[in-house]
Amino acid sequence: MVDPLTTFEAAEIGRPLREGHIRLTQADVDAFCALLGYDDPAYRADAPGGPVAPTSMGLTFGLRLGWEADVFPPGAIRVGDRNRYGVPARPGDDLTTVLTITARFVRRERKFLEYEMVTRNRTGDLVCSVAFTAIVP
Amino acid sequence: MTRPAPSLPTAEIAISQDLIDGYAAVSGDFNPVHVDRAFGAASAFGSTIAHGCLPMEPIFMALQRWLGVPALPPGSTMDLRYHRPSRPGDVIRLDAATPEADPGGGTRIPFACLNQAGEKVIEGVAVLPAAVG
Numbered sequence: 001m002v003d004p005l006t007t008f009e010a011a012e013i014g015r016p017l018r019e020g021h022i023r024l025t026q027a028d029v030d031a032f033c034a035l036l037g038y039d040d041p042a043y044r045a046d047a048p049g050g051p052v053a054p055t056s057m058g059l060t061f062g063l064r065l066g067w068e069a070d071v072f073p074p075g076a077i078r079v080g081d082r083n084r085y086g087v088p089a090r091p092g093d094d095l096t097t098v099l100t101i102t103a104r105f106v107r108r109e110r111k112f113l114e115y116e117m118v119t120r121n122r123t124g125d126l127v128c129s130v131a132f133t134a135i136v137p
Numbered sequence: 138m139t140r141p142a143p144s145l146p147t148a149e150i151a152i153s154q155d156l157i158d159g160y161a162a163v164s165g166d167f168n169p170v171h172v173d174r175a176f177g178a179a180s181a182f183g184s185t186i187a188h189g190c191l192p193m194e195p196i197f198m199a200l201q202r203w204l205g206v207p208a209l210p211p212g213s214t215m216d217l218r219y220h221r222p223s224r225p226g227d228v229i230r231l232d233a234a235t236p237e238a239d240p241g242g243g244t245r246i247p248f249a250c251l252n253q254a255g256e257k258v259i260e261g262v263a264v265l266p267a268a269v270g
Contacts, residue, residue, distance in 0.1 A: 028163070035159045036150075036194055042207035055209040056197040059190045064165035074169050075180075078189040080218040081261075088208035126211075132189075 006071045008111045008136050011101045018099040020065035026091040029053045032060070045091070052088035058128030059083070062117025065097045071115070076134040079112075086126030094122045102131065110135050141269055145203045145246065148195035149230035152187045152223050160188050186222035192250045192258045193217070195231035200246070200263060210266055212243075217261025221252075228253045236269060244269040 005012055026045045033043045038054045041047055066072040089095060096119065103114035116131040150156075154174075161167045166188055169176035177185035193215075200209060223229055232249045239245035243266045250259040 032163050035156065035163060038198075040201075040207045052208050054197065054207065055201070055213075056190065056194060059193075060164035060166075063188075063190070067165045067167065072166075072168070076168065077170070077222075078219060081189070081193075081215065083215045085209050085213045085215075086211045 003070050006101065007073070008104060008113060011104055011113060013101055013104060016098050016100050018065055018069040018071060020061075020069065020097045020099070022061065022064070022095050022097075024053065024089050024091055024093045024095055026051065029057065029091055032057045050090060052090050055085050055088065055128075058085060058089060058119060059130055061089075061095060061097045061119045061128070062099060062115075062130045065099050065117060066115065069099070071099055071101075072134070073136050075137045076113075078132050078134050080133045082131045084126070084129040086128060087121065089119075089121065089127050093127075095119050095127060096121075103133075112136070141203045141205070144235055145199040145231065145233040145248075147231065148199040148202070149228055150191060150194045150198075152191060152225055152227040152229060154185065154225040156191065157185060157187050157225065160191055164188065164190070182222055182224070184224050186224055187227075189219055189259075192223045192227075192229040195229060195250055196233070196248050196259075196261070196263060199231050199233060200265075204265075204269065212266030214264045215261055217259050219259055220257040223252060223258050227258075229258055239264050243267055 098118050100116045102116045105112050113136050114133045118129045119127040161172050229250050234247040236244050236246045243264050246263045249257050
C-alpha cells in the first residue's frame with residue numbers, strides 16, 4: 001500500500017522521504033549484465049583493478065527504493081528524466097539512496113510528481129542522481 | 138582511452154516481455170503496467186509497456202563503446218523526455234547526432250531512441266564532462 005504522505009495530495013515536497021541501503025554484489029552485477037547484454041570484461045569478478053557496474057545499473061537503485069518503500073503509486077508513468085552520473089558502483093559497495101519528492105503540479109488535468117533519488121557510496125561519492133517526472137494516478 | 142570515432146556506434150535493444158520481467162526483478166519495479174498483462178491490456182496503452190530505463194539502454198551502450206570504457210565518466214549527465222512507450226516486440230535503436238562542443242567545456246550529444254517504425258520513444262541530450270576527440 002502506498003504511504004499517504006507520498007501521494008500527490010499529501011506529499012511533503014522537498015523533504016527526504018526514504019533512505020535505502022544495499023550492498024552491491026557481484027551476483028547483482030552479473031544478473032544485470034546478463035539481462036542487458038553487457039559483456040565488457042571490466043564487469044567480471046576477475047577484472048584487473050576490480051569490477052565495476054555498468055552506469056545504467058545506477059538507475060535501478062532508486063527504482064528499487066521507491067517501490068520497496070511504497071513511494072511510487074502503481075500505474076505511475078515516467079515522462080522525463082534529468083540524471084547525473086558519478087563514480088561507477090562496484091561489487092562490495094555499500095550504497096545509500098535518498099528519495100525526495102521535489103515538485104508537484106497539474107497540467108492538462110493530469111497530476112505530476114517529480115522524484116529525485118540520489119545514490120552515494122560509503123565514502124560519500126555520488127554514484128548517480130536520478131530525477132524523474134511521472135504522471136501519477 | 139583512445140581517441141573515439143567522430144560519431145557514436147549503433148546500438149539497439151529488443152524489447153520482450155521476458156526482458157521487462159527480468160528488469161522488474163533486477164530493479165524491484167513490479168509496476169503492473171510493466172508486468173501484469175491483464176492490467177496492461179486494460180490500460181490506455183492496451184498492453185504492458187517497458188520500464189522507461191529499457192529504451193534508454195542504447196545511449197548508455199553506445200556512449201560506453203564509443204569512449205571504450207565500461208562506465209560513463211563521472212559528471213556525465215542526461216536530460217530526456219519520453220515521447221511514447223515501448224512495448225514487447227519493439228526494437229529500439231539509437232539515433233545520435235554528431236558530438237559537439239558543449240558551452241560548459243564538455244561534449245554534448247543530442248540523441249533519440251526510435252522504435253522500428255522510426256517513431257521517437259525518447260529524445261534527449263547527453264553531456265560528457267570533458268571534450269572528447
